[in-house]
Amino acid sequence: MKVLQILDQAFRTVVEEQDETILWLIQCMQKKVELNDIDQIQLLLTGQAVYYTQQQKQQPPLKIGDWVQTQPANINKDIGNLISSHIPVYVVYEDLWDRGLEMEALREGIQVVNREHLASLFEQADQIWHW
């Protein structure tokens, strides 16, 4: 089974979960998927989630009173884990352009697709999970 995960929402739950919750979910499922040659997870970043292609630092720690967060989310690391696990990671070019995000800041391993090519990307998947 090939599942295309579409991540559109960004930075939800990042502070309290100390990760990007869908990127976490994908990493968990990948441990099962990589046990065979049939299953595959792909990730498509659209909308606000295209900001994830630009992350280079760990999120700033939250401070409330004397309490200081010690393990803030590291989205850059999460994306790197997906790429190193051979999960194809795509980003929509027009969504980058709409936000003035520079192509040069894209990390290696992320594939840029145009909106006009999304239909073919959708068609090659058995299931599409839109988060």
Next chain:
Amino acid sequence: MSHIKTLTFAFMDPPFESERTVTFFRLLDAALDANSHVKVFAYEGAAALSFAKQQQHGNAIHGRDTEQEDHPLTKTWIASLQQKARKKALSFEWINCGLCVDERGVNDTIPGCNRGGPADLWRYASESFNTLTIGTR
């Protein structure tokens, strides 16, 4: 071979704060109406939907006591869907993300709702005709 389809739903919203929760339950109900087996993976806030200690309360502004108010509870909706599935000889499976349950302290669930993890979502999806994910906003 059975012609009955199985549908998987992954849901992230908590019991009372979002209208998506109501829509989600209506979709489950409609899936059973359409004679589909149903599998649910409750993620993040949705892990509290089956919490057994949800309690009804009265509402003084409404002028009704607890019994009269009959406040909706998601655990009751789940139980109702379980019963509906049984009557129709359909399966209705429910797994809560265990870590999400721990975070919220909602370990005490109604019968038929079990603890699991992302691997169960993948298994559910693999066994299903299709999967609907409803993320939080």
